[in-house]
Amino acid sequence: MRYLPAATFTLDAALIAGAVLLAVVGRKSFGIFPSPADVSERLGTFGPLMVLGWIGTLALSGAYSDSVFGAGTDEYKRVFNGSMVAAALVGVGCFFADYPLSRGFYFLAFAIGIPGLLLGRALVRSALHQARRRGSLLHRVLIAGSPAHVDEIAAVLRRERWLGYRVVGALTPAHYLEEETRSGIPVLGNSDDITSVVLESGADVVFIAGGALGSATQMRRLAWDLEHERVQVVVAPSVTDVSGERVRVRPVGGLPLMHIDPPRATDASRWGKRLFDVVGSAGLILAFSPIFIVAALQIKLHDRGPVLFRQTRVGQDGREFACLKFRTMVVDAEERLRELHATQGYEAGLFKMKDDPRITKPGRWLRRLSIDELPQLFNVLIADMSLVGPRPPLPLEVARYEGDTVRRLRVRPGMTGLWQVSGRSDLSWSEAVRLDLYYVDNWSMMQDLSILAKTFGAVFGSRGAY
Structure with a gap:
């Protein structure tokens, strides 16, 4: 580095x-x-x-x-x-x-x-x-704070590997006597010995989390102790899944105060985003019209069944709508679903499996390139969906929502979103929900444009698509 x-x-x-x-x-x-x-x-x-x-x-x-x-x-x-x-x-x-x-x-x-x-x-x-x-150019990181805060920050750093932080140990309050935190991070000392442990461990970054220091004086002395060392001090407040655009730091009398703007779910439903959806979906329908024709012919000639598959999904504020897709499965796919649930141990969330026996021959390439989802452009055009947003859930999923998960319904569901460009079917249910909630709370037009750009890479790379 x-x-x-x-x-x-x-x-x-x-x-x-x-x-x-x-x-x-x-x-x-x-x-x-x-x-x-x-x-x-x-x-x-x-x-x-x-x-x-x-x-x-x-x-x-x-x-x-x-x-x-x-x-x-x-x-x-x-x-x-x-x-x-x-x-x-x-x-x-x-x-x-x-x-x-x-x-x-x-x-x-x-x-x-x-x-x-x-x-x-x-x-x-x-x-x-x-x-x-790939594991190169990494920072060696120590996290100081209460065990719960240490594990919370470590989980974020492990999830976002591109940041380049490798957690090598934790520093906890003196009353914590365990050798590891619950997530398995070794405890190298207590919070009162941050300077000596940082120098002994060879760490080049130390995160100061909640419960690490008892006063501002300790923080100031820590900065003095490390001012001649190549060690970066990072203060990690108990704030996660908040975008940088919503955070403002204003020093007042030497005290840096963090101001967090309200969530932006309301902004994601205003006329600017809707105009973008209408113009974008209409343009894409015209651009992809040859693909629509080829896909429809492939599906129809394969088994003479219907070209489109209509599935009930839940949209903004809990309103149900018919989500359109090119049919990629056999005609009796819904009847075979219960049997697959039993064999795969399905419990909750969206059901997906690799090598699903119900998928037809043309359906495989349609899914691999996400062409099966192109008819949803018409859902966008009539305001059932948006180009970018949370994944549209099934009524069965919504019925099982608990706690904060219902916030996903504050905005229109999208054809693509953070879930789509961050791993698609390879993500766990909890991770997909976390990404959707992040999108709802931190919406911005620039983020939408970034997601649309990344979608092409995720689609053509066929990562997590099945």
């Missing part, structure tokens, strides 16, 4: 240099903003100065700080803002210096460079996440 800023710096410098060269070539080739100024004659002097100045503004904006890599949008914001500052400085500097800079070169350099830098950061982040999932 210590080499990541240097590697990213080198990549950014190469991308900026490439953008400058492409701007010179493009300005000559396309004649954008033609002017008598010949950039290539001055490129030997102006080019390196522009590259160094651009890199300098990125560095001053904090684009190479260790804390921005790997997660969140802060990295992209700093790259974009630093690049915009560089563009402003170049423009203003050339104006005051009366330097004859070609407008076409100026436009192309930043029009190519800024998207290139953002794409480069995205590729670096993707490679970093893949390496962490």
